[in-house]
Amino acid sequence: MKDFNKVIKYATIDIGSNAIRLLISNIYINNSEHFSTKNSLVRVPIRLGQDAFKNGKISKKNIQRLLDSMKSFKLLMKVHDVNKYLAYATSALRSSSNGKKIIDLVEKKCNIKIEIISGQKEAKLITNNPLFSTKSKTFCFIDVGGGSTELTLINNNKIINSKSFKIGGVRLINNLVNKSTWDKFENWILNNLSNKKNIEVVALGGNINKIFKLSGNKIGKPLSIKLIDSTINDLEKMSFFNKMVTLKLNPDRVDVIVPAGKIYQFVLNKLDVKEITVPKIGLADGMVHELINEL
Numbered sequence: 001m002k003d004f005n006k007v008i009k010y011a012t013i014d015i016g017s018n019a020i021r022l023l024i025s026n027i028y029i030n031n032s033e034h035f036s037t038k039n040s041l042v043r044v045p046i047r048l049g050q051d052a053f054k055n056g057k058i059s060k061k062n063i064q065r066l067l068d069s070m071k072s073f074k075l076l077m078k079v080h081d082v083n084k085y086l087a088y089a090t091s092a093l094r095s096s097s098n099g100k101k102i103i104d105l106v107e108k109k110c111n112i113k114i115e116i117i118s119g120q121k122e123a124k125l126i127t128n129n130p131l132f133s134t135k136s137k138t139f140c141f142i143d144v145g146g147g148s149t150e151l152t153l154i155n156n157n158k159i160i161n162s163k164s165f166k167i168g169g170v171r172l173i174n175n176l177v178n179k180s181t182w183d184k185f186e187n188w189i190l191n192n193l194s195n196k197k198n199i200e201v202v203a204l205g206g207n208i209n210k211i212f213k214l215s216g217n218k219i220g221k222p223l224s225i226k227l228i229d230s231t232i233n234d235l236e237k238m239s240f241f242n243k244m245v246t247l248k249l250n251p252d253r254v255d256v257i258v259p260a261g262k263i264y265q266f267v268l269n270k271l272d273v274k275e276i277t278v279p280k281i282g283l284a285d286g287m288v289h290e291l292i293n294e295l
Contacts, residue, residue: 004029004030004034007028007029008029009026009081009082010084010288011025011082012088012284012291013085014284015048015090016146017047017048017052017053017145018047018145018252020044020046021041021043021282024082025039027291034292036288042073044065046062046069047252048066049146049168053092053174063098067106070112088117088122091148092146093114099116122164123162124286126141126152127154128289129285131281138199138200140193142203143204144169144260145169146168146256148167149167149267150163151163151165151267153196167263169256172256172263193270200277201273202276207253207264208278210253212278214231215228223275225268225274225275225276228276229265231261
């Protein structure tokens with residue numbers, strides 16, 4: 001490996017529906033060449049989607065928790081000597097009537113600027129990764145979050161179709177996804193994805209990452225649909241307490257992992273594939289690449 005003459009740090013903040021994440025990355029630079037490695041990741045379990053999807057706005061309690069988290073992130077970025085940052089919010093703040101007021105408050109109190117991004121931009125960022133720059137392949141990305149699911153089809157390194165649906169783990173556990181939404185979801189898959197040949201399916205999101213780990217599948221190997229089905233089936237049989245103690249799942253993961261898993265199953269059954277790739281990347285990683293592209 002050649003020597004890189006400069007190392008800087010970038011930070012990306014992902015404000016999701018089930019949790020908030022701060023990713024700090026090392027950026028290695030040599031003239032026009034650069035690559036990144038993960039330095040640290042902090043995840044705070046603030047379920048903004050619980051407020052947004054049920055009540056239409058974020059509660060005072062969770063606004064304060066968000067502010068406290070952003071103040072902590074600001075200090076962490078300071079001690080890491082971060083050169084640049086991005087902060088994006090997704091489905092929960094998109095759906096909140098007080099979303100704009102919250103980002104203004106965060107900027108005033110914490111000096112952190114947050115952008116509420118669309119589902120389409122979210123999908124574009126998540127798929128913006130050198131891992132999938134193979135021009136000869138067609139990829140179908142499935143990203144299941146707490147409040148939304150993004151389906152994206154990429155061919156020749158370009159997005160040829162993408163759609164965001166208000167179907168997610170937090171919405172499902174609160175019975176906030178009606179039959180009409182499921183029907184639109186199914187129709188879009190059948191009309192835009194199921195007729196594609198030789199596609200590689202890439203599954204993204206914290207829940208599929210955890211399902212992959214629990215399945216015992218070898219790291220770097222494709223995950224079979226049979227193993228996904230058996231892992232979700234085993235999880236369904238376990239109590240809330242056993243999932244936490246035996247499997248060491250966080251409380252905010254325990255109740256959403258099976259509903260989120262069923263979204264993946266729904267899509268995969270329509271696509272009729274035998275295995276998928278689970279690369280353990282997410283929005284924060286795509287944001288890092290966005291910052292790198294500005295160099």
